[in-house]
Amino acid sequence: MAKKRTKADRLERQTEQLEKRVDRHPDEIEKKPSTLAPKSDEPTVVIQIEQQIQQRAYELYEQRGRTDGHDLDDWLQAECEIKGTQANAAAA
DSSP states (O other), X not given: OOOOOOHHHHHHHHHHHHHHXXXXXXXXXXXXXXXXXXXXXXXXXXXXXXXXXXXXXXXXXXXXXXXXXXXXXXXXXXXXXHHHHHHHHHHO
């Protein structure tokens, strides 16, 4: 049966991993792609759409007087507006 790891074990392992990272030369560090950057096969339009939705959701939040608790409603409303606008533009 596998040994259950304790919090101390996890902390020790994390410390060892961090030490290994610090000891490495910058040339040895793997170049990992940014998680925010789109993959080469994905269109950059997706990010622009999400930014537009985010901006519109914030506008709806401000129009309501910045009252909390409606973030999902604002996001879904903004998504409908933005995607509906783009669908209409694509159909034209």
